[in-house]
Amino acid sequence: MAAYAVCVRDGQVLLARSPGPGGVPEWVLPGGGTEHGEDPHDTVVREVEEETGYRVEPTALLGVDSSRRTRPSRFGPGRLLRRTVDHHGVRLVYEARVTGGDLRFEVGGSTDLAAWQNLDAVPGLTRVPLVDAGLWLWRERPPAGRPGCHGAKEG
Secondary structure, three states: EEEEEEEEEEEEEEEEEEEEEHEEEEEEOEEEOOOOOOOOOHHHHHHHHHHHOOEEEEEEEHHHHHHEEEEOOOOOOOHOOEEEEEEEEEEEEEEEEEEEEOOEEEOOOOEEEEEEHHHHHHHHHHHHHHHHHHHHHHEEEEEEOOOOOOOOOOO
């Protein structure tokens, strides 16, 4: 389980940059995994501050993005067994507003850069599918809180 924030102001969205597959950086929504016993609301507040330096207030639960895929196992003796893992990711997507702090980059974490990106420039960025799903939820605000089949759902 993870929680992510869509922070939009003045036509820009707050994104963080993460090393992607093969070392190619990709933009992500700020957020991440919940710790054992942690409320997802607290997760998104903590993760946004860790990755961007901003304190945020979640203002709405926009929805849930769920994905299932098979991945190579990262566990086992020397990874020689070549097992696969059936991974199910559940990500809560919140709308949030910045209430304080200063933009800074995370050191020694899962991201290396944070920046405000123009909403109209997002399609040209190298990004994870959750960015599109989160922005779709933010724009459309579906009553069921679930990305539709408009290319926003990660497969």
